[in-house]
Amino acid sequence: MDTVALAVTDGMLHFELSLAYEVFGTGLTGAADRRYDLVVCGPGAVRAGRFLLEPDHGLDRLPRADTVIVPGWADVDVDPPADLVDAVRAAHEAGARVASLCTGAFVLAAAGLLDGRRATTHWAHTRDLAERHPEVEVDPDVLYVDDGSVLTSAGKAAAMDLCLHLVRLDHGSSVANAVARRLVVPPHRDGGQAQFVTAPVPAPDNHPLAELFPWVIERLDQPLTVEDLARRARMSARNLSRHFSAVTGTSPLQWLLTQRIRHAQELLETTDDSVEAIAAATGMGTATTLRRHFGRTVGVPPDTYRRTFRSRQDARRQADAARPVRSQADAARPVPSQADAARPAPDGG
Known part of the structure; x- marks a missing residue:
């Protein structure tokens, strides 16, 4: 079980902190036998907005985590706490994967982890x-x-x-997509890293398209049209488009293409099928058509996507195999309860 550690200190932004806790602190939807061991690490009781948080461990626990997440923090005009910076640096030197959310990038930069690397943060603070x-x-x-x-x-x-990208790297796109559905996150968002962002199916609900979505997903290998979808939904094509816009934020054909691409990603990750076979299985018809749409949507060709995903999975497995075995004292420590632990758009999202 991979350990994910949230590195917290006074002034952390509670939105990003809570978001990470929600993704990694519960069982993975679609993978009942897999979960993360989530720990919250800080220098003591810390305040995030109006919330007071009691960490499970001190910052000295970070180097023993597989993944360390640094949430955003409010006062970026002030240097981040030295103890937090030192602990994050030590965790990375010990082999942990380190991720920052929002302005948490300032902590990683202070630790020297971003030197010579490409990085991002909240659009309002990229210049800073x-x-x-x-x-x-x-x-x-x-x-x-x-x-x-x-x-x-x-x-x-x-x-x-x-966060969903991290889940995908660890457990594959089908699990990440299931988590996204549980959290009812927005549909696929375009951006410079679009090739690694899941395009979730909206969660089942009482909306008029609730029965249509699973019907379509089971028939992605077929040449479906808007008229086919409208007939199945028992409504006109115009009414169908209106409901699609309200529920998914996009058109029926664009949503259908997104689901075909998502399925192609899963097949590229989990099978050795040829691009031609995957094109047939996803309703793209030919490898040429699949490559054109996949490259336009994801940003890389299918073969590159497969190599990238698998090389990262292999690197993770090698890192896990090389990680030192925990001492008997560490293994004997009880896992604390987690029940009490608490291209971006113009709005910064």
């Missing part, structure tokens, strides 16, 4: 980050940046995109 840390290649036009062992996200809702 670039000016204070000129050795960092700040990209203001992406939802998040994955640079291997160091990852950074843009502001607010982009933190969710990064």
